[in-house]
Amino acid sequence: MASKLITFLPFFFALFFLLSLCNAKYDLDTLKRLQGCHKGTGKVQGLHDLKLYLARFGYLNYRHTPNHVNAEDDEFDDELETALKSYQNFYHLNASGTLDGPTVSQMIMPRCGQPDKKGSHIHGTKLLNIVSHYSFFQGSPRWPAGKSRLTYAFGSNYPNPYVPPVVRAFNKWASASGYFTFSRVYDFNRADLKIRFLSRVHGDADFDDNDLAHAFPPTNGRFHYNAEKKWSAGPGAVSGAYDLETVAIHEIGHLLGLRHSQYESAIMYPSLPSGEVKGLNEDDIQGIKALYGLNK
Template sequence: MAFSLITFLPLLFILFSFSNAMFNADTIKTLQGCHKGTKLPGLHNLKLYLARFGYLNHQHAPNNVNTGLDEFDQELEAALKSYQNFYHLNASGTLDGPTISQMVMPRCGQPDMKSSHKHEEKLLTFASRCQFFPGSPRWDKNHLTYAFGLNFPNAFVPPVVRAFNEWASVSGYFTFSRVYDETSADLTISFKNGNHGDGDFTNVLAHAAAPTVGILHYNANWNWSAGPEAVPGAFDLESVAVHEIGHLLGLGHSQDQNSAMWTSIPPGIVKGLNTDDIQGIRALYGLNK
């Protein structure tokens, strides 16, 4: 069954200013064929996109990109090649059709690039396609509680519970239980609408914070399915929950397209954990010893 979240949620009014510049995905489509040396209006949107997801000046906040520069320089070319390499595309440094198709696909809001922290590199020998957050943050306990936010649709609770159960089963380490007080929960799950103060939601399905912040936000503007079967034209809420819970536990994105920690999922598709995801969580928490 598919639901439109607008029918479940009241309008959320942003009562404070939010400074992060936002890219325009539609403008990126008009830039096809651009390459180093090109100067075109709208190129700053490509820079914003690559900064937003960790490829351009990823040591800084995305809004530090100078949006007044619509020039395709060497730094942008290097960033685009890194993006193309991550997504197994032709790393030409030219904004071609397949690259644009990947960029405009709805995806997770977490950046893709990993830290070069030496401890992470050691851990990654067990799971070469799985990335971790800078510093490899993790929980110092294996039982975590979770709570749903105000107005979270009851129909969408079971898919999230199933996602937690899947992680508990494959990890052999974590256990999870639901509580009803958000203030006491380790993890909170809610729907948000648009610009809500902790990241640009443009073309984003959901995002979650690294340990031990414990926040998962779904984008209410998409058409969601409660599953457990795939629903054409709707995004599977359980599959996205599995992905975002991975972030809550400390996993970054994977370069394995079959992994739950791959950055995007098309509508009408159901996806669960695979070997890469399991190896990643075991490596991060030292469960391979």
Template sequence: MASIDTLLPFVYICFFLFSPSLGKVLNNNPIKHLQGCHKGDKVQGLHKLKLYLAKYGYLNYQNSPDHTNADEFDEELDAALKSYQNFYHLNATGVLDENTVSQMLVPRCGHPDKKIHQHGTKLLHTVSHFQFFANEPKWPPSKSHLTYAFDSDYPNNYIPPVDRAFNTWATSSNYFTFSRVSDINGADLKIAFESPQHGDVDFELNDLAHANPPPGGRFHYNSAIPWSVGPRPVRNHFDLETVALHEIGHLLGLDHSQYRDAVMFASINAGIVKGLNFDDIQGIKVLYGLN
């Protein structure tokens, strides 16, 4: 049985992978068959849309779980869908149109886009570019230097891109420093390649990686994903350094950004290389009071 410490919430980053198996999954996604639905409709399968929006922070049905199963396009679903459309810079009509369905079909990070606060019957959302986790967990001033280590099964040729990512965060933050150590048990940050079913929080088909916010320190890559070591992009492969930059941001306390150019944005296509953006750097400086 895992301890409470090992059950800290992981943050997922999930990216689009061009493969026949994934294409089949996307074609069978029940949301695809709900296109055109809007407020007032009653359509079999609408509860799937409600579950999707609840998972990613747009609906809160904790106090009425039976409501989630209803196939009615009600006022709450209308408001949630418009909120989703606004977040992804779509036309906020409340209609499940083609562009909205397309966005929902892109494999994505499993962490919610928004933090929902229940207040009476209203759903209040906080949206910004860079974002922090609930209660803003961060490393104390005594831990501005962090050690990291790789699991014994971690491929040696995949180490340099992660080293570069740590160096980039150190230079850009002008606050954190990092050093690689050999003892993973004593390291602040622990990095491993894991199979989809690995015993803590399993990867879904298109989950790329996951990491803990402070002080969790765990960072896992999905070994079932095709990887490239860079520095140039490789078609249909995911860049290890780009993903490391994102996951290190989570390890330091950054949540997902709404800004698409930020490395902390929740999704990315295969064959893309990204670096830290002003939004990423500003986020870490605000979190740690470095401005």
């Protein structure tokens, strides 16, 4: 019993971290207005929104009481500068500590709702002469040994035309890993992986304005699309819409235990513009093989 508890502790810590941030609401328009701010500008109304954003995605330890902002919440202090530089480094931006135009543009880009930080990073490791940027969740949670056959099911409100892109995404992970197999079942409650379309507040890491989807690490199995976004079933890019298959490949990576990659070409890169299609990259494949010991 104790060994089972230890196995699931990393997941519970990751879930607690996500849930603790679900009420951290920031305003994207305020982030645009704050462009140019840096340490030394003193108190600027709305800087707490920047702190909330950076806290939401794992760069800053910041909390505030809803509807009550203290004067120090709008102070550009050393801690905020350090967090902003960390964000800029992750996205290969100029780590100036100034909220410049490229940084704001990155922040307002639609993205996965999972945080970027608080993971066990393998950044910089060389495998097969490739510099790897993938990362794992805290504690490297994964599906138990021998649990390579996973079932998935769609929620009752999931649109039938949107099923094929997710099936294609599962097939790509199965082929690339050479380890996992995925099969659809119709008993939602008994499936290993549960896929739903949900709106903003739905009881876990609720969606913010630029969240496309989110999924939880092993062995929780939840994968939620943001129902308020415009989606395309493909195959292929559709202008002004987000590609269901691309987002599914990314979120399945989370379901298997991968966190975000700093490599823009990787499917596990956090953000995705509308009208763009991506697939698995060598960085993603090396990440899943490293996590499950498949390189041996």
